[in-house]
Amino acid sequence: EVQLVESGGGLVQPGRSLRLSCAASGINFEDYAMHWVRQVPGKGLEWVSGISWNSGTTGYADSVKGRFTISRDNAKNSLYLQMNSLRAEDTALYYCTKDTRTKYYGSGRYFYFMDVWGKGTTVTVSS
Amino acid sequence: EIVLTQSPATLSLSPGERATLSCRASQSVSSDLAWYQQKPGQAPRLLIYEASIRATGIPARFSGSGYGTDFTLTISSLEPEDFALYYCQQRSNWPPALTFGGGTKVEI
Numbered sequence: 015e016v017q018l019v020e021s022g023g024g025l026v027q028p029g030r031s032l033r034l035s036c037a038a039s040g041i042n043f044e045d046y047a048m049h050w051v052r053q054v055p056g057k058g059l060e061w062v063s064g065i066s067w068n069s070g071t072t073g074y075a076d077s078v079k080g081r082f083t084i085s086r087d088n089a090k091n092s093l094y095l096q097m098n099s100l101r102a103e104d105t106a107l108y109y110c111t112k113d114t115r116t117k118y119y120g121s122g123r124y125f126y127f128m129d130v131w132g133k134g135t136t137v138t139v140s141s
Numbered sequence: 142e143i144v145l146t147q148s149p150a151t152l153s154l155s156p157g158e159r160a161t162l163s164c165r166a167s168q169s170v171s172s173d174l175a176w177y178q179q180k181p182g183q184a185p186r187l188l189i190y191e192a193s194i195r196a197t198g199i200p201a202r203f204s205g206s207g208y209g210t211d212f213t214l215t216i217s218s219l220e221p222e223d224f225a226l227y228y229c230q231q232r233s234n235w236p237p238a239l240t241f242g243g244g245t246k247v248e249i
Contacts, residue, residue: 049239059177059185059228061239073237076142109184124234127175129196131184 016040016130018110023135036093036110044088047113047125050095052106064125067117100139107134143167145229145242152247160216162245164229169209176214179226224249
């Protein structure tokens with residue numbers, strides 16, 4: 015069974031840091047780009063960041079650029095999101111997602127769509 | 142930055158009726174568009190990608206169409222479990238990024 019399990023969420027003060035993790039199972043993790051998507055309760059979806067299979071390409075939403083860093087460890091089947099300088103508006107449920115295309119599609123550098131989602135981990139930024 | 146505008150915000154229909162949801166892009170995205178369904182308390186589920194390809198396990202009553210800037214998700218005959226939120230999403234190669242529309246709620 016394909017599964018993505020997020021962890022690391024919690025309550026943190028503004029300006030502090032938090033690191034999210036996502037453990038993947040049931041897939042050849044190293045074959046796929048991965049993403050983080052967030053959702054404020056009652057609001058829409060916002061793509062936060064993505065990383066290609068080999069970490070050669072990374073992308074960020076303007077709202078987090080310069081503050082968040084995405085990374086992965088293919089040997090550990092894990093995805094990470096380092097979140098620094100957190101703000102109240104970063105409060106959300108953060109989903110880990112798997113890209114639809116394998117590294118063999120096209121140049122392997124780009125992001126496509128998301129066909130596997132975790133259940134999410136909640137981040138609350140408040141003093 | 143490409144902006145996706147979904148309409149209507151809310152669609153009120155009855156089971157058995159046809160649902161037509163729209164997603165308009167601020168500039169052409171070719172066929173690089175997907176649709177997701179989200180039910181309360183659940184993660185989104187991929188329905189359609191590349192504008193018209195149904196994802197694995199998605200019933201045939203869901204169909205997608207469109208190219209360029211105008212896209213449509215059609216649910217041919219609403220089942221009770223189809224009442225949910227629907228989002229469209231586009232992709233770009235440079236800068237590498239994904240963008241969601243604001244969503245359409247299909248309610249009974």
